[in-house]
Each structure stands twice: as structure tokens, then as C-alpha cells.
Amino acid sequence: MRSALLIAAILGYGTLAYAEAERGLDLSALPEPGSVAPADGLVAWQRIHDVVTHPRCLNCHVGADNVPLWGTIDTPDSSHGMAINAGDSRIGAEGLSCRACHQTSTRPNTVPHAPPHTGMDWQLAPVEFQWTQRTGADICEQLRDPVRNGGRDAEGLVEHILHDAELIGFITWSFDPGAGRAPAPGSLQAHLEDMAIWTAAGMPCPTE
Numbered sequence: 001m002r003s004a005l006l007i008a009a010i011l012g013y014g015t016l017a018y019a020e021a022e023r024g025l026d027l028s029a030l031p032e033p034g035s036v037a038p039a040d041g042l043v044a045w046q047r048i049h050d051v052v053t054h055p056r057c058l059n060c061h062v063g064a065d066n067v068p069l070w071g072t073i074d075t076p077d078s079s080h081g082m083a084i085n086a087g088d089s090r091i092g093a094e095g096l097s098c099r100a101c102h103q104t105s106t107r108p109n110t111v112p113h114a115p116p117h118t119g120m121d122w123q124l125a126p127v128e129f130q131w132t133q134r135t136g137a138d139i140c141e142q143l144r145d146p147v148r149n150g151g152r153d154a155e156g157l158v159e160h161i162l163h164d165a166e167l168i169g170f171i172t173w174s175f176d177p178g179a180g181r182a183p184a185p186g187s188l189q190a191h192l193e194d195m196a197i198w199t200a201a202g203m204p205c206p207t208e
């Protein structure tokens with residue numbers, strides 16, 4: 001039943017054919033819900049952990065100070081230059097809007113140190129999605145908690161990636177940032193598969 005629901009959710013996903021064509025995503029590799037053992041889910045979680053704690057993702061998933069990061073592998077904590085603060089709006093509506101520099105565009109990013117752009121309006125993730133200053137186990141608990149993940153269930157978490165691929169949004173960009181930036185580890189396809197495996201296993205989290 002749950003697998004029928006997942007397939008229905010995926011088929012019902014209006015522009016998925018476009019997302020597949022656009023990003024070459026292969027959905028046939030995704031496991032059915034309930035078909036994965038928790039131990040295998042934990043192995044997939046470890047790879048998800050390596051993605052969500054990479055600077056490409058962390059730089060936007062920051063805390064209540066609303067300061068975006070210019071983190072790199074060597075300097076993960078460096079704050080955004082020019083004293084940029086996203087405000088409680090997380091899009092800079094209170095001061096200088098993110099879009100003033102990060103223009104919304106699906107064109108590839110090619111110029112090093114230029115403000116990166118995506119097909120979605122550039123902004124910080126909501127503060128409930130803070131991943132900086134959290135342990136891996138905390139992030140895992142947070143990701144599976146609908147109160148702190150934008151109300152998403154297992155299917156919703158997988159669909160979020162497909163939606164992002166369709167728009168060439170932040171997750172898609174993070175795996176192919178261009179302009180000399182280090183990409184998040186793996187690929188969008190691998191991350192999609194890992195999230196499908198982890199959710200199909202019941203979203204197991206490490207105990208510490």
C-alpha cells in the first residue's frame with residue numbers, strides 16, 4: 001500500500017518527466033518503502049550525513065543569527081563578507097535582499113567568486129532547518145521530524161529533491177556548483193537514491 005502511494009506520489013508529480021530529462025535522474029533505482037533493512041538505511045544515512053554537513057549545504061542551513069556562510073572545507077565557519085545578514089525573513093528583506101546579488105537564473109555558474117545563482121530565489125533555509133553546530137545524530141533526528149523539516153513525511157523528503165531538480169534549485173546546484181566551488185560529495189542521483197533508501201528503511205538514526 002505504501003509503495004503504491006509512493007508511486008502515485010511520483011507519477012502525480014506534474015513535471016517529473018521534465019526533471020528526469022533535465023537532470024538525467026533515474027527513478028527506477030529507488031527502493032520500495034519498507035523494503036530496506038534498518039542497517040542498510042544507516043549505511044545510506046552515513047552518506048547523507050556527509051552531504052548535509054558539507055559546506056555547500058551548510059552555508060545556507062545556518063542558525064538564528066541569520067548570517068550566511070562562505071564556508072569551504074578548510075574554513076567551514078567563515079561568515080559571508082560585506083556584513084550580509086538575511087534577517088528573520090531569511091531573504092534579506094530587512095536590508096539588502098539576497099537577490100540583489102544572487103540573481104535567479106538557471107544559467108550555469110562560471111565566474112569564480114561571483115555570487116552563485118540557481119533557478120530558485122536565493123535565501124537561507126528556515127531557521128528550524130539549522131544544521132550548523134549540530135551533531136550528525138541531531139541532524140538525522142531533525143530531518144525525520146515533520147515539525148522541523150517543513151512537514152515532510154518520507155515521500156515528501158524524496159519529492160523535495162525531485163522538485164529541486166525540476167527548478168535547478170539549491171540541492172541540484174550544490175552537487176554541480178561550477179565556478180571552481182567544491183561540489184557536495186557524490187551526485188544528485190546518488191543522494192536521491194540514498195534518501196529513498198534511508199526513508200524506505202524507516203529513517204533510522206545513529207544513537208550518538
Ligand code: HEC
Pocket residue numbers: 055056059060068069070071080082084085086087090091092096097098099100101102112113114115116122123124181
Ligand atoms: C552585495 C552582494 C551580495 C549580497 C547582497 C548577498 N550575497 Fe551572498 N555572495 C556574494 C558573493 C560575491 C559570493 C561569492 C563569494 C566567493 O565565492 O568568494 C556570495 C556567496 C554566498 C554564499 C556561499 C555559497 C557557497 O557555498 O559557496 C552563500 C550561502 C550566500 N552568498 C548567501 C547569501 C544570502 C542568504 C544572502 C541574502 C541574505 C546573500 N548571500 C546576499 C554576494 C552577495
Ligand code: HEC
Pocket residue numbers: 051052056057058059060061122123124125126129142143148149150160170171174175184
Ligand atoms: C542557497 C541556500 C541553500 C543551499 C545551498 C541548500 N539549501 Fe536546503 N534549503 C534551503 C531553503 C530555502 C529551504 C526551504 C525550502 C523548502 O523547504 O522547500 C531548504 C530546505 C531543505 C530541506 C527540507 C527541510 C529539511 O531540513 O528537512 C532539505 C532536506 C534540504 N534543504 C537539503 C539540502 C541539501 C542536502 C543541500 C546541499 C546538497 C542544501 N539543502 C543546500 C536553502 C538551501
